[in-house]
Amino acid sequence: MPEHESTPDDTRADLEEEQADAREPDEDGAASGMSRRSFIKGVGGTAVATAAMSGATETDAAEASDGPDGVRVANITLSINGEAHAVSRVEPRTTLLDVLRNRLEYTGAKPVCERASCGACSVLLDGKPVYACSILAMDAEGHEIVTVEGLLDGDSLHPVQEAFVEEDALMCGFCTPGFVVSVAALVAENDDPTLDEVKKALSGNLCRCGTYTRVFAAAQTAARRVREGT
Amino acid sequence: MAVIPWKPAGEMTHITKNTTRVDAVPKVTGKAEFSYDVLPKDALIGLFVTSPYPNCTAVTVDTAAAEALPGVKAVWTDEGKVCRMAGEFVAAVAAETRDIARDAVRRVRVEWERYPFVVKAEDARQPNSAQVHGATRPNVNRAADDEAGDVDAAFESAAAVVDGTYSTQVQTHTSLESHGMTCRWDDAGENLRVWASTQGVFSVRGELAGALEMPESSVVVTTDYMGGGFGSKFGAGVEGIVCARLARDAGRAVKLLLTREQEQTNSGNRPSSVQHIRAAADAEGRVTAFDMEAHGTGGYSQGAGFPAPYIYGVFGDPPSIPNRRIVRDDVYINAGNARAMRAPGHPQASFGMEATMDELAYALDIDPVDLRVLNDPNETRQAQYRDAAKRIGWSRRNAEPGADAGPVKTGFGIGAARWGGGGGGTRATVEIHSDGSAVVKCGTQDLGTGTRTVVAAVAAEQLGLAVEDITPLIGDTRFPPSGGSGGSTTCASVAPAIKVTADAALATLFGRVAPALDAQADNLEAVDRTIRRIDDPSKSLAWADACALLGAEPISETEQHDGSLSSRGTAGVCSVELTVDEETGDVRIQKVVSVQEAGLVIDKLTLESQLIGAVIQGISYALHEDRVMDRLLGHQVNANMEFYKISGAMDIPEIEPVVWMAEESLSRGVIGIGEPPVIPVAAAIGNAVRNATGARVAGLPITPRRVLEALEREGRAQG
Structure with missing residues (x-):
């Protein structure tokens, strides 16, 4: 059974000390305008281009620079949907969700509860569903992140996405990316889940419109497709 | 043409x-692209400063330290704001990042004048209670005081009289996408571009244009996708107007959406109700009198009304319950205001009325389905009661409550919905x-x-x-x-x-x-x-x-x-099968049938999804949801999603959506049904618990503790 983890590795303890010192970013970082999605857009979002523009080299949290107010920021590289993305001047407290949505262009994961109770921000981290709202961006370095956008194979829908469309397993759609990610993780591990197993796998995701019944059907349809290789 | x-x-x-x-x-x-996903170039992130006290005035608001923070580009303040609840908006900041905005919020200094407060309706009704509005307005407002026919005489000549007090909780909308918008001023501040999470793009446009004193034609509002509203998202709100002002002051786009805590406290709720109902029926089961004393709270300034007597008290000539007396109070407390929520008033009304009908059925030894068919003049619903009963397996229902052997008891319940629409x-x-x-x-x-x-x-x-x-x-x-x-x-x-x-x-x-x-x-x-x-x-x-x-x-x-x-007026019936474990108080819904007339059905697939969704929200209301206020601090204890419980995957039973496809319904033209199927779910569940155990859980949500307490009152507690 896939489970949601809040800490992907054991680097968190190291970062906590930094976080304790963290205050606000320096003026440079705030005024550079590089912290916005538009910047990433402008430079094509590649690691090389970003490093060149910011004058920084690829680095990790251990080589983080000090701002004038003592806050430690770092340039990090995240692997998202198979692509390396350089993100400059990341604060220790910045979440993976914040980086995905506000500094890169991955808005599929949604901010809802922002404290790991609803699953709307679910992404895959090394194949396991996790809550992006509760993972620090720095902690996500060195891991393979897959968002709902990354489940597409070119223009082709993932079998789980296909099944969601067919079964009408969505209404407003705000929780849907999180459910799709959780079901994708489930069927990757278990291509013949019982209804009970489906419910357990989805117990970390909340929906307010009440689509659960349809989502269960979609999960079983998707599992059948994966099982039968169709 | x-x-x-x-x-x-x-x-x-x-x-x-x-x-x-x-x-x-x-x-x-x-x-x-949901409104929450829109992020124009160079957009700032807005965040509110809220009142920490449930009844207070923000005497002075000092934003100097916040403005000094690098990355803070605009502030808004409402100095002198009288806050009747904890969480009221008194200032806001717009900054380069959400983290900076959070830092800035913490640096806003507010001098507060604090007043006594009250956050529970039962406390606010006491003569010595703290006053929500000081001396300007009493805590209790008599909202209804009506009488028709001869109620007392009807009770005297009745074959059966029942008497019960039923209560429903405050339910918050808990839309997954919070309230708010992104605003950008174009053309040198002439025109306002808005991406809002709303149920009404034109109502948002009107409110913004009015507040900002500009022509409606200069405001464009877009809502491509929105993450749930359930009645709470019609206006621009304070958040929208402040977002537009911050964007104008900063000369940059601003995105301002409520935090989850603010969403739970500030964006509306379904009011509570306490309904003391006496009802009388003749020997055949015809309800002859309805006498209700009720109150409820819709927050610090909203009402808590609901229609009564519901369904079986249709006004007509003659009215189906000719003798009726209704006294109802709105009670104000220092907590978030009500807003329209999916079938406003109706689920509360249904919970009290359907319980009353079942108690009459037990008193007269009449099947609850027969009693409803007898008292409901709507011919479509008369057929729907039979259909919903058949589909749920009503013939397996024990007429004698709690007759099953062993501690796990099965029960069946039924309830009805009406709605206008049009x-x-x-x-x-x-x-x-x-x-x-x-x-x-x-x-x-x-x-x-x-x-x-x-x-x-x-x-x-x-x-x-x-x-x-x-x-x-x-x-x-x-x-x-x-x-x-x-x-x-x-x-x-x-x-x-x-x-x-x-x-x-x-x-x-x-x-x-x-x-x-x-x-x-x-x-x-x-x-x-x-x-x-x-x-x-x-x-x-x-x-x-x-x-x-x-x-x-x-x-x-x-x-x-x-x-x-198109047409207005629609009929629906919900039936439920569930089990109650009398040792633990655990209620397990086994199956819910939702039968709903929809006139000419446009898309059967998404209509059935709506029925399923309504049933699930109804289950959630019946078993899980409850806004909990802290008497000492005056805050909502559970303004989040782990302690404000909504139904999750493990709570979902088999659900059978039944779209009423009778020719006479299809030929009526289009009728909307977003609201009615949510109405009778909690009532049908309450009646099924009563049927399973013989004990009436008279308050929502029906928690294991309440089930055990009800069993104890009936002398049926285990162990």
């Missing part, structure tokens, strides 16, 4: 059938271009109900096309106006408007291509992507070839809703 009636259901290609949701693909791939106030434009494309524009919005799909399905039906041939454009004030999506009016407003407009566009197309088919325009029809002669179907043009004749002059027709194509 005279309005053409809907085709008979039997001749429909798309309407009444299952149409796949047209925006499902963007929603499952993460590509659907349609109107919607215009649409249908364009047909020379490349064959058909574009439909309508300023409605899709809340997840399937409105975009309805637009496409109706246009496809009328134009003889496939659903994927239609480009439905909605959710923007630049399109022809439609009303807010509330009161279950959207489908009944939009579908007829699209039909009338598509018919007009098609008539124009017929006129333009008639010469090529050697026919009069009224001798043409559009079927299967073909325009053909009615008298000689072999003379035809493919849709694309017909449109090619339009050349440089595309067709664009704008028409409006016609009342002959």
